[in-house]
Amino acid sequence: xxxxxERLRARREALGAPLCLGIxxxxxxxxxxxxxxxxxxxVFARGIIxxxxxxxxxxxxxxAFFEAFGADGxxxxxxxxxxxxxxxxCILDAKRGDIGSTAERYATGLFGHLNADAVTLSPYLGExxxxxxxxYPDRLVYLLARTSNPSAARLQELPVDGQPLHLRVAxxxxxxWRDGRVGLVVGATAPQELAQxxxxxxxxxxxxxxxxxxxxxxxxxxxxxDGSWAPGVVSVSRGLAGASRGPDWQRAAADVAGELxxxxxxxVLHSQASAAERIHSGGS
Amino acid sequence: xxxxxERLRARREALGAPLCLGIxxxxxxxxxxxxxxxxxxxVFARGIIxxxxxxxxxxxxxxAFFEAFGADGxxxxxxxxxxxxxxxxCILDAKRGDIGSTAERYATGLFGHLNADAVTLSPYLGExxxxxxxxYPDRLVYLLARTSNPSAARLQELPVDGQPLHLRVAxxxxxxWRDGRVGLVVGATAPQELAQxxxxxxxxxxxxxxxxxxxxxxxxxxxxxDGSWAPGVVSVSRGLAGASRGPDWQRAAADVAGELxxxxxxxVLHSQASAAERIHSGGS
Numbered sequence: 001x002x003x004x005x006e007r008l009r010a011r012r013e014a015l016g017a018p019l020c021l022g023i024x025x026x027x028x029x030x031x032x033x034x035x036x037x038x039x040x041x042x043v044f045a046r047g048i049i050x051x052x053x054x055x056x057x058x059x060x061x062x063x064a065f066f067e068a069f070g071a072d073g074x075x076x077x078x079x080x081x082x083x084x085x086x087x088x089x090c091i092l093d094a095k096r097g098d099i100g101s102t103a104e105r106y107a108t109g110l111f112g113h114l115n116a117d118a119v120t121l122s123p124y125l126g127e128x129x130x131x132x133x134x135x136y137p138d139r140l141v142y143l144l145a146r147t148s149n150p151s152a153a154r155l156q157e158l159p160v161d162g163q164p165l166h167l168r169v170a171x172x173x174x175x176x177w178r179d180g181r182v183g184l185v186v187g188a189t190a191p192q193e194l195a196q197x198x199x200x201x202x203x204x205x206x207x208x209x210x211x212x213x214x215x216x217x218x219x220x221x222x223x224x225x226d227g228s229w230a231p232g233v234v235s236v237s238r239g240l241a242g243a244s245r246g247p248d249w250q251r252a253a254a255d256v257a258g259e260l261x262x263x264x265x266x267x268v269l270h271s272q273a274s275a276a277e278r279i280h281s282g283g284s
Numbered sequence: 285x286x287x288x289x290e291r292l293r294a295r296r297e298a299l300g301a302p303l304c305l306g307i308x309x310x311x312x313x314x315x316x317x318x319x320x321x322x323x324x325x326x327v328f329a330r331g332i333i334x335x336x337x338x339x340x341x342x343x344x345x346x347x348a349f350f351e352a353f354g355a356d357g358x359x360x361x362x363x364x365x366x367x368x369x370x371x372x373x374c375i376l377d378a379k380r381g382d383i384g385s386t387a388e389r390y391a392t393g394l395f396g397h398l399n400a401d402a403v404t405l406s407p408y409l410g411e412x413x414x415x416x417x418x419x420y421p422d423r424l425v426y427l428l429a430r431t432s433n434p435s436a437a438r439l440q441e442l443p444v445d446g447q448p449l450h451l452r453v454a455x456x457x458x459x460x461w462r463d464g465r466v467g468l469v470v471g472a473t474a475p476q477e478l479a480q481x482x483x484x485x486x487x488x489x490x491x492x493x494x495x496x497x498x499x500x501x502x503x504x505x506x507x508x509x510d511g512s513w514a515p516g517v518v519s520v521s522r523g524l525a526g527a528s529r530g531p532d533w534q535r536a537a538a539d540v541a542g543e544l545x546x547x548x549x550x551x552v553l554h555s556q557a558s559a560a561e562r563i564h565s566g567g568s
């Protein structure tokens with residue numbers, strides 16, 4: 001079995017687009033007919049993955065939506081994770097961040113027990129929160145840099161030596177871990193920061209959540225997501241989950257995923273064409 | 285049943301000292317004879333709480349040490365939590381931090397499903413990560429400000445407008461939530477920062493982890509932990525868990541807890557006496 005990074009490269013190559021299925025199922029937003037419980041959550045999560053997998057390079061599961069149900073939720077999460085096709089990257093969006101000895105336990109749970117290929121982590125405690133995860137060979141980590149929520153700027157835009165904190169975090173991560181295994185979470189809702197970050201740290205792959213069904217965000221996100229060390233991914237959650245509340249929710253999610261993949265592919269091709277044109281015309 | 289804050293006040297008043305039992309059980313460090321599995325972890329956690337509860341105002345359980353075992357770990361965590369005596373505060377040290385809709389799910393898991401009295405949270409995403417927790421009336425939140433790990437300074441000491449980031453976080457929290465329900469996590473391993481933070485933000489209660497068996501840290505921590513809005517707590521983990529690896533581990537933990545409580549009480553009384561003296565002599 002190839003490493004997660006090799007699988008990500010191969011899958012991205014095969015599909016041509018960086019679509020990641022975001023799984024954040026809230027019981028109040030499930031399709032009609034599904035129970036508003038962990039049973040409904042599990043059926044829905046597996047159903048979305050089954051329906052849309054062919055268009056996606058990765059699945060990003062937000063752990064909170066299972067953890068809300070305690071042990072039953074974790075048991076469901078274990079089953080959902082096992083159901084993800086082997087050629088796709090399984091990212092557990094956990095945003096953990098603790099001191100070294102505790103981070104080792106989180107790594108045991110997420111990489112060991114749940115066998116995730118990648119996790120999201122918070123940078124607030126420094127490298128102690130990250131290095132225990134990197135002791136698992138080949139696994140990937142995405143560090144929060146600039147998130148997509150309304151109050152993201154509270155800390156992340158604070159000025160440190162004339163640059164926003166999130167840029168400082170990104171530069172620190174990019175200079176500390178240079179093998180493509182440590183990427184950055186950069187929200188699509190701040191397209192300007194996204195483009196700036198891409199220019200400032202060309203290496204690390206980005207995980208870009210927060211993409212809606214709007215074209216603008218999607219194009220900016222796709223163009224900015226790839227790093228020079230590894231392919232990035234663009235995660236879509238509500239666009240898929242909310243495609244239909246009726247009995248056709250699986251087919252609707254598959255249709256939306258196919259359409260998103262096409263639009264991402266178009267953005268990639270257009271971006272490549274522009275780059276080629278700049279090279280031929282001698283511009284930069 | 286009184287609110288968590290009222291129970292904390294009453295318990296602190298009754299015991300005179302802010303000892304919090306830190307439960308971070310690693311399978312490799314369990315007493316001899318206990319299985320190196322979630323079964324051993326659960327027996328140990330319940331045993332430490334049973335043995336030492338009479339000396340403590342609170343129990344702080346680090347969720348990672350249960351999460352490492354997946355669904356079985358969460359089932360054990362649920363049982364351990366139910367076994368905590370009602371007069372003690374149950375703090376789940378989870379360091380979660382996510383966007384609003386996801387934070388609501390974490391709050392459902394930790395406050396709803398597990399019925400914790402308090403949780404620790406990361407500040408990196410701003411108030412979106414905090415407010416869903418405050419919708420549970422009476423529950424407490426401790427925001428990470430200055431942690432006790434070696435790489436804590438990487439972000440937390442970065443200069444923002446001439447002050448370290450952790451101070452900025454503390455001031456933001458203290459000015460945003462002023463009812464004693466939002467406290468701060470401040471590690472005992474940085475005693476200078478601890479004392480400075482206490483002077484800078486006199487209101488919020490502190491949760492002080494990282495206290496070893498050394499007298500210096502303990503005295504500084506106890507003196508700095510209390511806020512003017514609510515009592516703080518000083519958490520001890522390895523000092524209790526490592527008291528004995530032999531069959532007497534419960535009695536040894538009880539002895540250490542009793543001794544820690546006495547030393548904390550002494551520090552409190554000495555601190556009160558000094559303050560009274562300063563007032564009588566007209567000093568400050």
